[in-house]
Amino acid sequence: MQFRKTKTLGPFRFTLTQRGLSVSAGAGPLRFSRAADGTVRRTLRLPGTGIWNTKVVRRQRR
Secondary structure, eight states: OOOEEEEEETTEEEEEETTEEEEEEEETTEEEEEOTTSOEEEEEEETTTTEEEEEEEEOOOO
């Protein structure tokens, strides 16, 4: 069984899943996300076009 619960507080989005807690922050064209496994991503969007670019900024080492 899987679950996901998301709560948004201002520019922050908190997502709780069976893997852990993820946090995302940003507004407009720029957003930074930290996944439950520690991976950090930067997403840059061009609003209204459907075009975006996501880059892994830091990958958690295990």
